[in-house]
Amino acid sequence: MRQGQLLSQRLLTSMRNLEQSKGKFLSPPKPSQFEGMVDFGSNDTLSLTTSGALTEAFLSELKINPGFKVGSTSSRIFEGGSKYLDDLEKDLAQIHRAESALFFGSGFDANVALWSTIPREGDFILHDEYVHASIHDGMRRGKAATDSFPHNDCDGFRRRLQSLVDEHQDVAEGKVFVFVALESWYSMDGDAAPVKELLSIAKGVLPHQNAVFVIDEAHSSGLLGPRGAGFVTELGLEEDFHIRVHTCGKALSSTGAVILASSVVRSALLSYARNLIFSTAPSFVTLAAVRAGYNLITSEEGEKRRHQLQKNIRLFYANLLGDPGWANIKREEIITLPTEKIQNHKAILSPIIALVTLPGKANDLAEHVRQAKFWINVAQHPIVPKALERVRICIHAHNSVEEIRGLTRKILEWAKSQYQHQPPSSPSWSQQRSKQAVTLVGAGTQGTRLAYMWSKLGTTVYLLDEISDKPKKALNDVVKLRFKNLSSEKWGTIMPGSFDMIKTALESSWLVIECVPENLEKKRAVLQELDSHASLETIITSNSSSFTIADILNDSEIVDRGRFANLHSLVEIMGSENTHLEIITKLIQETRAHGFDPFHVRHQSTGFIFNRIWAAIKRESLAVLQEDVASVEEIDSIYKAITGCRKGPFEQMDIAGLDVIYDVEDHYTAVKTQLPVGPRDLLQGIVSSGKLGVKSRGGFYSYEEKQDSQ
Ligand SMILES: Cc1ncc(COP(=O)(O)O)c(C=O)c1O
Structure with missing residues (x-):
């Protein structure tokens, strides 16, 4: 009894803490909140359940059995199977044009079984960053190494795949598989995977064609393709996707899932998938509902519902985007539609439509719409990244024209009220449309890398430095980097120049990033200068790795600090208490679009997320050395053996430059007085003896030999 109370208490405390930090405590709505409302939330997009059609088909199925x-x-490995199940699987394989099918109790189970069983140790899984939680859980249980690429980003995919080939001989020689995990229509954004492009990239990059493409069709099953067979059959790519997962809980409106694959994959799953072997087989009731659903979607009636659904989706887009106020709403980023561009040129659209709001506003929009008895869902962190919270709408075949008009009216009404509430003095960044360029101040290593990244989507990048020949040299390095990656055809122009060009550069830049050396006074002076030249719509950021934007602005004469943020090159984005939230959102969206993996540093922090972790590793390595617990070589060796990193802490410090490492550690010890000073003092001794690492041919290691033999 007492233990039970203690456990409840512990859970309550941790849930409360999480709630306070706006963490992972999700509370589902009560049925009374949505019952009786018009359904713009559920996955029953063909309205099979709400219309009663599935109930009727299910009862008929009972009657004929x-x-x-x-x-x-029982479990399927004993006597839990049945002829009914076997027949259903054979029919599903035929409908989806696959060699065989294996039924699971849910899509979650199917993905866990698949990803924990089929890829083996030594294989790699490369997945879109937005794939479903069940795929992540399956991968976690499996033994293959995993890597992700930015959502729907073909260049990012190519880069990650190429680095697998470059870094792993087994991949290059075709001795192991690279599994590629995708969704057809993504569940949160409603956009489609660029499957043809991804397939063609894999063919070009992998000399031995050892990619295994796997697709989760949860949100497309039943909604396109011949007889609703899905995305892959619509495109005729059955041969290219070795494994497909179709769930039965979305458009099909029942529960369960089916894995479509070769009969060998099917046998392997039946033999090894723990959640199939050690679980009771699906009941007749589940199977009969699935059979009834398939009877409907493969019939003439299914075709009509698909047709009506597409009409309704188009109507929704036309009403929302055709409103004269939409341009303002969009410009102010009150609502952003990830599918806005694609809806124009795709013949068949996903019924999922995401309305991404400014942070903290999605619930507000949902409440406004729900007042009119339209039920819509909100997707918040951890389901989506914090800065991308949204209202998630699902259009249905049975939504009437009036209901769809009513819904868009309510959305527009809310969005316009937000627009009208914008304080007139607040800069809206509205003229950013005419400002397309990005300016980088400082053309060192960071400036070069950033110029490469920011020029990817055709953006013009101004690359300026006080040392006049530096930008031109940096431009050469960028060209070399581009040459290595021939994929992008949209490279923007890079304009190298001295600081004299700053006014011209800022006139056309929506973003400026200072990346001058790590010196507070210098950074402060540069930001002051930028503030005096840049008009209010230009966002000003610092690439500093150790100074917060608040540190840099401290004691400066800058009054309006809302447009300033840290944009650290890894990329970590951190505002000060004055930074406008819209800026953080915009930076997250734009960095992601340009191939970075952005992270939002939620609170002001001395040092960024990774820098702090890395600083601790460096500090402790230095302490271990200082206490003579282990040598430089031993520390690097153990670090590499355990973490799998290619370089140890001392090797990495030598590369970064020991003077730079000292400056950072000196800053940390000055700000955080509880830190030990021994590691910093050890560094200071080494630096004052002239050893700066690779650049001075000596640091923790000697580089003389290596350099001379090159
Ligand atoms: C892409 C995707 N895969 C798998 C699942 C899990 O399917 P089920 O609900 O049948 O467990 C979902 C459900 O949210 C999904 O969206």
Whole structure:
């Protein structure tokens, strides 16, 4: 009894803490909140359940199977199977044009089984960053190494795949598989995977064609393709996707899922998938509902519902985007539609439509819409990244024209009220449309890398430095980098120049990033200068790795600090208490679009997320050395053996430059007085003896030999 109370208490405390930090405590709505409302939330997009059609088809299925047993009584590896299940699987394989099918109790189970069983140790899984949680859980249980690429980003995919080839001989020689995990229509954004492009990239990059493409069709199953067979069959790519997952809980409106694959993959799953072997087989009731759903979606009636659904989706887009106020709403980023561009040129659209709001506003929009008895869902962190919270709408075949008009009216009404509430003095960044360029101040290593990244989507980049020949040299390095990656055809122009060009550069830049050396006074002076030249719509950021934007602005004469943020090159984005939230959102969206992996540093922090972790590793390595617990070589060796990193802490410090490492550590010890000073003092001694690492041919290691033999 006492233990039970203690456990409840512990759970309550941690849930409360999480709630306070706006963490992972999700509370589902009560049925009374949504019952009786018009459904713009559920996955029943063909309206099979809400219209009663599935109930009718299910009852007919019961009638034609009068001797049915309700329960399956056992696992499938004993006597839990049935002829009904075998027949259903054979029919599903045929409908989806696959060699065989294996039924699971849910899509979650199917993905866990698949990803934990089929890829083996030594294989790699490269997944889109937005794939479903069940795929992540499966991968976690499996033994293959995993890597991700930015959502729907073909260049990012190519880069990650190429680095697997470059870094792993087994991949290059075709001795292991690279599994590629995708969704057809993504569940949160409603956009489609660029499957043809991804397939063609894999063909070009992998000399031995050892990619295994796997697709989760949860949100497309039943909604396109011949007889609703899905995305892959619509495109005729059955041969290219070795494994497909179709779930039955979305458009099909029942529960369960089916894995479509070769009969060998099917046998392997039946033999090794723990959540299939050690679990009771699906009951007749589940199977009959799935059969009833398939009877509907493969019929003439299914075709009509698909047609009506597409009409309704188009109507929704036309009403929302055709409103004269939409341009303002969009410009102010009150609502952003990830599917806005694609809806124009895709023949068949996903019924999922995301309305990404400014942070903290999605609930507000949902409440406004719900007042009119339209039920819509909100997707918040951790389901989506914090800065991308949204209202998630699902259009249905049975939504009437009036309901769709009513819904868009309510959305527009809310959005316009937000627009009208914008304080007139607040800069809206509205003229950013005419400002397309990015300016980088400082053309060192960071400036070069940033010029490469920011020029990717055709953006003009101004690359300025006080040392006049530096930008031209940096431009050469960028060209070399581009040459290595021939994929992008949209490279923007890089304009190298001295600081004298700053006014011209800022006139056309929506973003400026200071990346001058790590010296507070210098950074302060540069930001002051930028503030005096840049008009209010230009966002000003610092690439500093150790000074917060608040540190840099401290004691400066800058009054309006709302447009300033840290944009550290890894990329970590951190505002000060004055930074406008819209700026953080915009930076996250733009950095992601340009191939960075952005992270939002939620609170002001001395040092960024990774820098702090890295600083601790460096500090402790230095302490271990200082206490003579282990040598430089031993520390690097153990670090590499355990973490799998290619370089140890001392090797990495030598590369970064020991003077730079000293400056950072000196800053940390000055700000955080509880830190030990021994590691810093050890560094200071080494630096004052002239050893700066690779650049001075000596640091923790000697580089003389290496350099001379090159
Ligand atoms: C892409 C995707 N895969 C798998 C699942 C899990 O399917 P089920 O609900 O049948 O467990 C979902 C459900 O949210 C999904 O969106």
